[in-house]
Amino acid sequence: xxxxxxxxxxxxxxxxxQSLRADARRESLRLLALLAPSLFxxxxxxxxxxxxLFWLSLFDExxxxxxxxYARFFEQASYIKTFVTTFKVAFIVTGACVLxxxxxxxxxxxxxxxxxxxxxxxxxxxFWTSVLVRTYAWLVILQRKGLINSxxxxxxxxxxxxxxxxxxxxxxxxxxxxxxxxxxxxLYASMKTIxxxxxxxxxxxxxxxxxxxxQIFFPLSLPGLASGVVIVFVLCLGFFVTPAxxxxxxxIMWAMRMEQTTSLYSxxxxxxxxxxxxxxxxxxxxGLFQWLLGARATGVWSSx
Amino acid sequence: MSIAPSALPIxxxxxxxxFGSVAVLRDLNLDVEAGEFLTLLGPSGSGKTTLLMILAGFxxxxxxxxxxxxxxxxxxxxxxxxxxxxxxxxxxxxHMNVFHNIAFPLKQRGVAAAETAERVEKALDLVxxxxxxxxxxxxxxxxxxxxxxxxxxxVFEPRIVLMDEPLSALDKGLRExxxxxxxxxxxxxGMTTVYVTxxxxxxxxxxxxxxxxxxxxxxxxxxxxxxxxxPQTRFVAGFIGESNFIPVECHNGSVWYEGRRIHTAAPAPxxxxxxxxxxxxxxxxxxxxxxxxxxxxxxxxxxxxxxxxDSFVCYAVLRDGRQLTLRDYCRSDxxxxxxxxxxxxxxxxxxxxxxxxxxxx
Numbered sequence: 001x002x003x004x005x006x007x008x009x010x011x012x013x014x015x016x017x018q019s020l021r022a023d024a025r026r027e028s029l030r031l032l033a034l035l036a037p038s039l040f041x042x043x044x045x046x047x048x049x050x051x052x053l054f055w056l057s058l059f060d061e062x063x064x065x066x067x068x069x070y071a072r073f074f075e076q077a078s079y080i081k082t083f084v085t086t087f088k089v090a091f092i093v094t095g096a097c098v099l100x101x102x103x104x105x106x107x108x109x110x111x112x113x114x115x116x117x118x119x120x121x122x123x124x125x126x127f128w129t130s131v132l133v134r135t136y137a138w139l140v141i142l143q144r145k146g147l148i149n150s151x152x153x154x155x156x157x158x159x160x161x162x163x164x165x166x167x168x169x170x171x172x173x174x175x176x177x178x179x180x181x182x183x184x185x186x187l188y189a190s191m192k193t194i195x196x197x198x199x200x201x202x203x204x205x206x207x208x209x210x211x212x213x214x215q216i217f218f219p220l221s222l223p224g225l226a227s228g229v230v231i232v233f234v235l236c237l238g239f240f241v242t243p244a245x246x247x248x249x250x251x252i253m254w255a256m257r258m259e260q261t262t263s264l265y266s267x268x269x270x271x272x273x274x275x276x277x278x279x280x281x282x283x284x285x286x287g288l289f290q291w292l293l294g295a296r297a298t299g300v301w302s303s304x
Numbered sequence: 305m306s307i308a309p310s311a312l313p314i315x316x317x318x319x320x321x322x323f324g325s326v327a328v329l330r331d332l333n334l335d336v337e338a339g340e341f342l343t344l345l346g347p348s349g350s351g352k353t354t355l356l357m358i359l360a361g362f363x364x365x366x367x368x369x370x371x372x373x374x375x376x377x378x379x380x381x382x383x384x385x386x387x388x389x390x391x392x393x394x395x396x397x398x399h400m401n402v403f404h405n406i407a408f409p410l411k412q413r414g415v416a417a418a419e420t421a422e423r424v425e426k427a428l429d430l431v432x433x434x435x436x437x438x439x440x441x442x443x444x445x446x447x448x449x450x451x452x453x454x455x456x457x458x459v460f461e462p463r464i465v466l467m468d469e470p471l472s473a474l475d476k477g478l479r480e481x482x483x484x485x486x487x488x489x490x491x492x493x494g495m496t497t498v499y500v501t502x503x504x505x506x507x508x509x510x511x512x513x514x515x516x517x518x519x520x521x522x523x524x525x526x527x528x529x530x531x532x533x534x535p536q537t538r539f540v541a542g543f544i545g546e547s548n549f550i551p552v553e554c555h556n557g558s559v560w561y562e563g564r565r566i567h568t569a570a571p572a573p574x575x576x577x578x579x580x581x582x583x584x585x586x587x588x589x590x591x592x593x594x595x596x597x598x599x600x601x602x603x604x605x606x607x608x609x610x611x612x613x614d615s616f617v618c619y620a621v622l623r624d625g626r627q628l629t630l631r632d633y634c635r636s637d638x639x640x641x642x643x644x645x646x647x648x649x650x651x652x653x654x655x656x657x658x659x660x661x662x663x664x665x
C-alpha cells in the first residue's frame with residue numbers, strides 16, 4: 001500500500017509521462033512502417049523519374065553539363081511561339097468548356113435524380129471512348145468534304161467549304177469535346193451540394209428567379225467551377241493526341257514539341273527541359289489558383 | 305402590446321395538395337388572426353410542412369385559396385409575397401457575412417445604404433447580436449445562426465412570418481431559452497406568425513392557438529389550455545401530453561366502467577363505446593377507499609414506482625389488466641403514505657378531469 005502510493009507521488013505531475021511519450025513514438029513508427037510500401041512506390045515511380053528528367057535536362061547533346069537547354073527557350077522564336085500557342089489553346093478551350101459546361105451542369109443539377117442520372121450517362125459515355133477514336137470521328141465530321149461542310153453546301157448556306165479541321169478551330173472543337181466532362185462532373189457535383197433552402201430563402205426574401213441565381217446560386221457554384229477550370233486548363237497544357245491530329249501540323253503545342261524533340265531529333269536533354277518547364281508552369285498555376293480560392297473562401301466575397 | 309400595422313390575417317380555404325396519387329392536404333380550412341402566433345403541430349407526414357410551403361409559395365397547391373388581408377396570394381410567386389420565413393436549417397447564405405445576410409431582403413427592395421445599415425443594426429439589436437455584423441456565417445454557433453435567420457426574416461417588416469421547426473437543431477437548454485425569446489419577440493413586434501413543430505411541449509409553450517394536424521387534416525384548433533383540457537379526438541389526446549385510455553360504455557346518458565358509474569362534468573354522449581382520457585397528473589392516490597362524491601375511483605394494483613427527483617411516476621395495473629400511469633410531486637405527505645409495489649391501491653379522478661373521446665377503431 002505505502003510502496004504503491006510512494007510510486008504515485010514520486011511521479012508527481014509527470015505521472016507516467018515518459019512511458020506515454022515512448023508509447024506515442026512507438027505508435028508513429030508502426031504507422032510509418034505500414035505506410036512504407038506505398039511511400040516506396042511513390043518514390044520509385046514519381047520522385048525518381050522526375051528527378052532523372054530534371055537531371056537529363058542539364059546536359060546538352062554532347063553530354064556536357066550546361067544550361068543550353070533552358071537558354072533555348074529565350075533564344076529560339078519557335079519555342080516562344082509554341083508556348084504562346086499552348087496557352088492560347090488552353091484559354092480558348094477552357095473558355096469554351098465553361099460556356100458549354102456551366103449551363104449543362106446547371107440543367108443537370110435541376111433535374112430529378114432519375115432524369116439527371118440518365119443525362120449523366122450521355123456526359124460520361126464519350127468519356128469511356130478512346131480519345132484517338134473520338135478525334136478521328138471529329139476529323140470525319142469537320143474535314144473539307146466532311147459531314148458538316150457537305151450538309152451546309154447541300155443546304156445552300158455556303159458555297160465554299162469552311163476550314164474546320166487541320167487548324168486551330170479543329171483543335172479547339174476536338175479538345176473541348178474531350179475535356180468537357182472534366183468540367184461538367186466536378187461542377188455538377190458542387191451544384192448538387194447547394195442547399196435548395198438557400199435558394200428558397202433568396203426568393204422568400206424578395207429576390208426574383210434571376211436575382212436569386214445571380215446573387216446566390218452562381219457565387220455558391222464558383223468553387224466547383226474553379227476546380228473544373230483548373231482540371232481542364234492543366235489537361236490542355238499537356239494535351240497531345242487531338243492537336244497532333246486535328247492541327248494539320250499548323251498548331252504546335254508543348255507536348256508535340258516534346259515528342260518532336262525526343263523522337264525526331266533524339267535530343268533527350270532538350271525534351272526533358274520542355275517537360276520540366278511545363279511541370280513548373282503547371283504547378284505555379286495551381287498554386288496561383290489555390291491562393292486566389294483561399295482568399296475568396298476567407299471572406300473576400302462578403303466584404304464586396 | 306398593440307398589433308403592428310403590418311400584421312394581417314390569413315384565411316386559407318379548401319386547400320388541396322396531392323403528390324402523385326397521395327393526398328397530403330385534404331379540403332383544409334384555416335384562419336389565422338392578425339398578430340396571432342399559431343402553431344401547426346403534428347407528426348411527420350401530417351402535412352404541416354407542406355401547408356407552410358404552400359403558404360410561402362414554394363409548393364403549388366392543387367386547389368384552394370389563400371387570402372392575406374384582402375389579397376388573394378395563391379398564385380403570387382414567392383418573391384412577391386412579402387412573407388418572412390425562418391428555415392429549419394436556417395438557410396443562411398454561406399458566402400455572405402451576417403450583415404449582408406440580414407441586408408439581403410432590404411437590398412432586393414432597393415433600400416438606400418444608410419437606411420439599410422440602420423435597420424440591420426436594429427434587427428441585430430433585437431436578436432441580441434450587436435456587433436457581430438462582420439462575422440462569417442461559419443463562425444457562428446447554432447444559436448447565433450438561429451438569431452441571424454430570425455433577424456433576416458423580420459428586418460423587412462413582413463406582413464407574416466413563417467417558421468419551419470426553427471429550434472429543432474438546438475440542444476435542449478438553448479431551445480427552451482429561444483422559445484421564451486421568440487415568444488417575447490412576437491409579443492413585442494406583433495407580426496402574424498405561423499410556426500411548424502412536431503414538439504407538443506414547444507407548441508404549448510409558445511402558441512396563442514394550436515392546429516393539431518393528422519393525415520392532411522386539422523383535427524382540432526384551439527388555445528393550448530383548451531386543447532389539453534378537452535381534446536376532442538383520441539389522436540389529439542394522445543399527441544398532446546401523456547394519456548391513459550380506458551374504454552367505457554355509454555347508455556342513456558350515463559357512463560360505465562366495470563359496472564361502476566363514471567361521473568363526468570360534461571354531459572355524457574348518448575350511447576356506444578367511448579374512451580376515457582386520463583392524464584397521469586390528474587390521478588390521485590386515495591388514502592381511503594371512500595372519497596368525496598363526484599370523484600371517480602379506480603381500483604388497481606401498484607406495479608412499480610419511478611422516482612424522478614421533483615416528482616414520481618407510479619405504474620399501476622387495473623383489474624382488467626390495463627396499464628395506468630400516475631404522476632405526482634414528491635410532497636412529504638404523499639411520500640409518507642406511499643404504498644409498496646404489489647399492494648392494492650385506489651386511484652381518484654375528479655369529474656371535471658374526466659374526458660371522453662370517441663373510440664375510433
